[in-house]
Amino acid sequence: MEVVTVPDVMASTGYLLFKAGVLAQRGLDSVLTEMGLSYREFLVLAFTSAEELSQQDVARRLSTDPTLIVNTVDALEARGVLERTRDPRDRRRYVLVVTAEGRKLLAKTAKLAAAAEGEFLAPLDDDECRQLGCLLRTVLTPKLSWLAEAETDVDVEAGTGTNARANG
Amino acid sequence: MEVVTVPDVMASTGYLLFKAGVLAQRGLDSVLTEMGLSYREFLVLAFTSAEELSQQDVARRLSTDPTLIVNTVDALEARGVLERTRDPRDRRRYVLVVTAEGRKLLAKTAKLAAAAEGEFLAPLDDDECRQLGCLLRTVLTPKLSWLAEAETDVDVEAGTGTNARANG
DNA sequence: TATTGTTATACTCTATAACTATA
DNA sequence: TATAGTTATAGAGTATAACAATA
DSSP states (O other), rough: OOEEEEOOOGGGHHHHHHHHHHHHHHHEEEEEEEEHHOOHHHHHHHHHHSOOOOOOHHHHHSSOOHHHHHHHHHHHHHHTEEEEETTEEEEEEEEEEOHHHHHHHHHHHHHHHHHHHHTTTSSSSSSHHHHHHHHHHHHTTTGGGGGGGGTTTEEEOOOOOOOOOOOO | OOOEOOGGGGHHHHHHHHHHHHHHHHHHHHHHHHHHHHHHHHHHHHHHHHOBBBBHHHHHHTTTTEEEHHHHHHHHHHSEEEEEEEETTTEEEEEEEEHHHHHHHHHHHHHHHHHHHHHTTTSOHHHHHHHHHHHHHHHHHTOOOGGGGSSEEEEOOSSOSSSSOOOO
């Protein structure tokens, strides 16, 4: 044990938000490691379970490079949770289809992820939890167009225009 | 524009928290790029400005490997914002000292970072902003021991024990 | 013998360009 | 010619081990 002075920067809301994001992700990471999934594999599985997408579509959803999707789909396919099927109307495209086993894996992973989230937010009561979600939505809605109508069919632009980095 | 279904996972509080953290960090990143600082350089500067630390001390504060601090300090020293000074009581240690120029750089960077934070949180009014900060503190306090008495002298354990990754 | 700082090496992840097959 | 998918290569960032100087 030693005594330190906390720099002002570390006490700002922005830094706390960043730190909370990192720690929340760490909880998710441990769940994903447990399920043998990388973060990108998890996202690909989640997106392709919701609609019929090609690898290019997935790349656009994730704001990432299409070449990074190849290995990801390879791994998911080798595991038997995702399948490449040729689009008969455009034989260049693969339509990615989640298998029955893939849906089971995704359901179990999502359940564990929700549990990890609950554990992370444990210091808050139900009401505070809702408040936090509400505040985050207010902050993020102008930045993530799809959030405005979350959990329904919404418009989304293909690329965000900002620096396309490999984060979900 | 195309229509997509937002997977449930993407609407969870945990994911929003992660996403907010990523976007908040992106704002900070652009400030740091503008100032010619890496994120790690910024943190080293912030920590060493608050107290006298050796490179090992800094590594422990950042929960990162000491070998990564070497290049960081090299860069800061080459820029004239930080200096290595031998500790006369233990000639193995360097005590890292922020120069006058370094303090000016840090002050300017912190000011820009605060502005970026304000811009990021713009959708919230002052009261909501405080609420968010309060909720984040409640969530993080059990996880970050130093937060309990932020902005004062506090006890901190050297290592968090958790997986030591290279994040601030 | 343990610790501080340093260097060198290997490994992971990502970005870029080039290639094929379809349109 | 343009697009979907693939491959190969190079680069950045990180982790690991080994080393010299000091305690």
